[in-house]
Amino acid sequence: MTTATWDPSLYLDFHDHRSRPFHDLLARVGAVSPRTVVDLGCGPGHLTGLLAARWPGATVTALDSSAEMVASARERGVDASLADVADWMPTAETDVVVTNAVLQWVPTHRTLLPRWIGAFPVGGWFAMQVPGNFAAPSHALVREVAAEPRWRDALQLRAELAVAEPDAYGELLASTGADVDVWETTYLQRLTGADPVLRWISGTALRPVRDALDPAGYAEFQDELAPRLRAAYPVRPDGSTWFPFRRIFAVARVR
Ligand SMILES: C[S@@+](CC[C@H](N)C(=O)[O-])C[C@H]1O[C@@H](n2cnc3c(N)ncnc32)[C@H](O)[C@@H]1O
Numbered sequence: 001m002t003t004a005t006w007d008p009s010l011y012l013d014f015h016d017h018r019s020r021p022f023h024d025l026l027a028r029v030g031a032v033s034p035r036t037v038v039d040l041g042c043g044p045g046h047l048t049g050l051l052a053a054r055w056p057g058a059t060v061t062a063l064d065s066s067a068e069m070v071a072s073a074r075e076r077g078v079d080a081s082l083a084d085v086a087d088w089m090p091t092a093e094t095d096v097v098v099t100n101a102v103l104q105w106v107p108t109h110r111t112l113l114p115r116w117i118g119a120f121p122v123g124g125w126f127a128m129q130v131p132g133n134f135a136a137p138s139h140a141l142v143r144e145v146a147a148e149p150r151w152r153d154a155l156q157l158r159a160e161l162a163v164a165e166p167d168a169y170g171e172l173l174a175s176t177g178a179d180v181d182v183w184e185t186t187y188l189q190r191l192t193g194a195d196p197v198l199r200w201i202s203g204t205a206l207r208p209v210r211d212a213l214d215p216a217g218y219a220e221f222q223d224e225l226a227p228r229l230r231a232a233y234p235v236r237p238d239g240s241t242w243f244p245f246r247r248i249f250a251v252a253r254v255r
Pocket residue numbers: 001002006022040041042043044047063064065066069083084085086099100101102105106204
């Protein structure tokens with residue numbers, strides 16, 4: 001279970017950009033009238049509402065391991081509860097499960113997938129999306145700064161890849177006998193404003209850094225990181241910054 005704390009309002013910054021993969025993922029789920037739909041790692045619940053809109057006859061539930069996120073989702077009227085996805089299992093009525101931008105925080109997720117698929121009812125749908133940008137400068141530069149003598153004792157950031165490549169998800173899910181649909185997309189996000197990539201990752205990848213440092217140390221870390229991000233993602237003459245954003249998708253239909 002991740003120990004990172006989450007800030008719903010910071011995460012909702014870039015809401016439009018961040019939600020695009022959710023729509024693309026959902027478009028490949030063909031369930032017609034599911035009984036129960038579950039949003040695993042629902043965050044602030046702003047996307048869970050789309051599940052209820054798509055399947056108005058379904059019981060839509062959600063869970064998240066962050067108390068702040070669960071509170072935020074409940075304020076939106078989502079039936080969210082505090083739980084770790086690692087402890088979750090489908091029931092005989094779980095016809096659709098969506099988990100969007102969550103499993104990268106769950107290092108054991110590749111052992112969970114076949115267990116979940118095995119417990120789904122026949123015809124159930126499992127849909128996941130994870131970032132494929134661990135090696136991108138936005139993340140590599142965070143690790144680079146964290147490894148410097150000034151920070152390395154305080155920061156023990158994950159060095160190994162938590163996320164697999166698309167073919168590994170394809171193999172894993174197909175080995176359960178499910179029909180599988182796997183793809184990847186690199187969105188070219190056009191961001192604006194000062195230090196937009198720093199702002200973007202402060203809502204996600206920088207959470208463990210913020211948790212490990214005091215406010216002054218975190219500000220200093222950001223001051224160190226910002227010029228490196230500016231060099232990796234230069235601002236264009238019109239003030240915009242292109243930010244490639246690779247995502248990995250997998251949908252399985254249980255047979
Ligand atoms: C990047 S947000 C994604 C939120 C939402 N699914 C979305 O697409 O906007 C990641 C969420 O995963 C949750 N999370 C991380 N590890 C988790 C775990 N082990 N169990 C449940 N939720 C977890 C975090 O609390 C956070 O709300």
